[in-house]
Amino acid sequence: MSLYRIALQVRYFGKLYHKTKALLQKQTITFCIALCLCVASWAQQDVLSGDIYVRPEVQDKTIVGEVTYTYITGNDSLRLDAHNMIFSKVHVNGKKTAYAYDTRFLRIPPMGAVGDTLELSISYRVQPKQTVYFVGWEEEAQTRNPRLPQIWTQGQGKYTSHWVPSFDRMSEKVVFDLSIAFDAKYTVVANGKLKQVEEKDSYKIWHFDMQKPMSSYLLAFAIGDYGVQELTSKSGIPIRNYFTKVDSLKVEPTYRHTQAIFDFLETEIGVPYPWQNYKQLPVHDFLYAGMENTGATLFSDRYMVDSVAFNDENYVNVNAHEMAHQWFGNLVTEVGAKDHWLHEGFATYYAYLAQDAILGKRFLTWKLYETARQLREGKGQALLDPKASSLTFYEKGAWALFALRESLGDVHFKRGIKKFLTEYAYTNVTVAQFMTVMETVTGQSLTDFKSIWLKNESFPYQVAMELLAKRNSEIQSLLNWNQNKSKDTVSGIASLPKVWKKATTPLKKELTQAYFPQMEVDLQTLALQDDDLQVRKTALSHLKEFQLEFNPIVENMLTEKSYAIREMALFALWSHFPENRLDYLKKVTTGTVFESGSLRLGWLVLALMTEGISPDKQREYYLELTQYTGSAYPFEIRLQTFYYLHNLKGWQDRNLFDLLQACTHPVWRFREQSRELLKALAQQPEMAPRLQILSSRLTEKERKIVEPYLKKE
Template sequence: MRVILGLWIFTLSLVGFSQQTESVDFKHVSADISIEPRERMVFGRAAYDFTILKSVDSIFLDAQNMKFSEVVLNGNEVEYSNDSKKIWIKYSFKPSRENRLEFSFKVHPKKALYFVESDDYTQIWTQGQGKYTSNWLPSLDDTNDKIEFDLTVAAPEGFEVIANGELLERNDGRYDFDMKHPMSSYLVALVIGKYDKKTEYSKSGIPLELYYYPEDSLKVEPTYRYSKRMFDFLENEIGFGYPWQVYKQVPVHDFLYSGMENTSCTIFADSYMVDAVGFNDKNYVNVNAHELAHQWFGDLVTAKSGEHHWLQEGFATYYALLAERDIFGKNYYYWRLYEYAQELKDQDRQGQGTSLLNPKSSSLTFYKRGCWVLHALKEKVGEKAFKEAVKAYLEKFQFKSVETSDFISEVEKSSGTDLKPFVDLWIMGESFPYDEAHELLLKSKFIQEYEMVDCEADNSKCSYYLDSYISDEAKIKIIQQKPTLITSETFKNSLKVRQVLAQVLTTIPENLKADYEGLLVDASYYTKETALYNLWVNFPENRAVYLDETAGIDGLSYNVKLLWLALALNTENYKQEEKEQIYNQLVHFTSPNYGFEVRMNAFQYLLMMQGCNEECLENLEQAQSHHNWRMSKFAKEQLERLNKKN
């Protein structure tokens, strides 16, 4: 019997999988979930409403390493099997509209739902794309299966629950969420933690819920700056109203990526929570706009396969850039396109260029070449035809899956243009059409000016240009090409230019010392960090002065603080009685209480100083199993180096 059952499961895994979308249409999931942080377990009772499209002898849901009980089909117990990857329901199904499958489940998720804990906080959050929601909630990994998810979640006392859709009710630690439309399973989101929120409303009346940690109230405005403006802009620019009931943005600790566009509920890395100074160094604006654009391009319409991934990432990159153009201006827009073109050109030079429809293409290709395709396409067919096509595309394929030809067909209809030559060049070709892109860039006088200023080709006017009213980008180009032209006047330029001055002048001339010291009070944590280090190296006699001046500055992800601690430890006769305390502070930054970027920075300082003590080493060993691949990879590499030295 066991052999026969095993053969049945094996046969289904080969045959049933490919046929399920033709036979079954899962419509709705209602899941009641409770989470036990101490055991790192998920418990749930779920009901799945589905339609049988044609006769079939089994159906399945993806379910990784789960245990099931009380499995009921249309009110009756039903035979099922569990192969640790799927739950299979064995039944003679006939075409029918209303069916319901119910069961209880429990699971210890290995990925996709993460328990992030330290002495200072506890968070639980999900990441479905690339990790599969089926690791914590039975669902369908195939992105072409779109289901309406309504979650009820029980949370420990004192914690907030945030998930997709509108919060209907909150009672005794239970949160009831409602979605109105279907989505791919990878877009299911759940966050549990300690949060406050600020709510704004778009012009169209959509609630915009901006979440933050209670201690980060002063970071709310800089972090979420322009959020409402970008939302209103994109609704108008896209020409298709925001398709969900609410839009939430939630920072989480040690997130796997910059952000993730879960339907109606973007999750993003809390390292983007910045104060007013940090905004000048690393802000959330682009990620904010990118994930918001995905609510249409990715969530509303979803690529059928990896071959068409650019329909999500290229569109999100392009519309984010349009939103930024509305805020920062046309020169910013063209500068970003220029940078993208240079990156794509370099990729081709390295022999790594691929067709936009190659599912193994790089992120650079999917995101930035995809963005360029849309810019070039709009230039070709005109703004009116382009916008009409985008609107028609979204209306026709809303809540469905798409491929590239679906979009191109709409553009051909609206413009009356045969786009085959365009598609062959911009989409199918392995090389990025740099010459054609460059021609489009030269429509911008800003780009013309930037290319005209070239000190390597003609040095005669560069000193004049540096003191003129040319763009910051052109001045930065001069500074990088000819740092000998830097004078006291150069330090009177914009913050952006001064950031580059700090980096370029690693050897500081005596006549520029006072000007360079002024960088320590610039409104940029990156500038403060670079200036502190270079001044400390160049003028040993003033080290204590520089350290006193920057004491108490944390910076962006503690960048200034960590450098300060390292330099203080290496400065003779500076705070001798506090050296042990300073050292212990630096070691403490390697603990799980801090974000992985902070920890990696602290580890690097200690390892460079050969000061990684027992506590530091324990934290490094613990970091090998960190859920964020950057942290775990870093820890493994550093331990391997230490072992080789020993």
């Protein structure tokens, strides 16, 4: 027996142990059903492990793969999800076997005796319609954006079964080991621990090892030209922060607080991090903010920021959120959509807790104060509603946990969470089971909690405010002040300077947000010059009436440590003081579009409309602007450039062609907004024929998608 075999057996045992425990928990229910129906025992197939080997082929965006599943047979056939695959081999225990396949499900008939352990091996080829994204492999894209090319996957919502025969049902947890063959010059990242890199002639095979079972939707890999920052958690878990090599200077601001968040979560949750290591990797045009693939979070590279952009939008919250999912979602997984609170509400809450501990400034309670108002204005949905919105699952979900902790107390709450995670580790769980654990641990009935926070559609705003007031005396004062002000607006507003004097940063931000236009000029000036950058930014964003005395203050903001502030200041000054336009443009440092995004675009557009800039320069700026519609650039930049060109009536054919292609983009928001714009353009008599001619250059598949938006209404 080789050592490798021993290792395998230990892992199978671990998996069986977790599964048996879950079965024991269900035994009373099973027992009742057995009594009532008197049916013969029925055994389900149970998949223990999966060894996957894939070779992505860039040329035709194809995956060539092999997968071997070890499973325990039951009475029924083994059903795998597999989209549009071509199988060259389907063997059980090394022998060719009969199977059924309808381009969606692969079914292996029951074989051997119930309880036998069998090995199913499949060789296949597939051109995934979704889930695997080959990004920026055209030469032009690579010259414009050195972060390209990349290949990456997104399983949740898109289904891993588009690139490997696997299990869409979250309850089938498998110990997966991934091996990926690719061109040796790239970096390959996947779930698990990199065990070995095999060198072949022109390529390498990266072998990753996992030891615990997980659902298929959490499988992931990513390929690109990456460097890595290595950290180790207090508990000794390796943390690897990847970055595209051109962005080495952005590593510190992007991954700021990573280790502190990790250490905080382990201590706070009270259950050790459940996987061998943790990796994070930014990718181009990611579909969401981030995705918590087991031990291998992928996130949008718009969060790769320098220390200036850090003050505008940064990765800290997403970082903490995806990390918290490693417990809530990955270690314990929902049974169905009505249990989604256990993923998103928990990840949101623990991310806020981590930031509260690390950033201070009463982060948690102020954040909840902000989301309570969004929830009050929202349409009101129960947390148990499987079709609830993100706002409900994430923010109402975080609120529910905050309220639960307030009612149980810290000690009971933490004890309950620990018991919940330990009892259901590596299995699936419902909200009802979570509530039972909390009730058992604390000996407290949670009937009221369930009805107010889980079943009720409306958000209990009054209850929520009372909870916040208990925790944060400044919020309590604000609530009192708001109440008095609603009785007497004039004296309420008049007392603002007094409140301001004693206020901490979050309260100042809150007051500026709510009352800036009503403030006296003196107080507005204080807000615009506050020590805290976020207060200054909030004040500037509400500055509509431009008093002359604000001029020097706003001019100083052209060099703020925030691209968003620089952009707002530039637009405000440029429109109010036409005679100084050239000076303002000179004073602002924008960096490239990859650093400052929207600021660079805005600067170019203003420069195009400023008198005194030479025609040569203007031509140069226009050419720069028009290149940003290309697929090498992040979709946020492309979309904004489309709008600018639309307003400037500055469309070149290549921009229109980029717009046509954008209508087929995998990112939903970008695709939809591009389609809206295309529809509007297609109604213009001078544009319609140009668009028709350009659309003939699209592929047939693209043309089919785009055609409806070219129609005249």
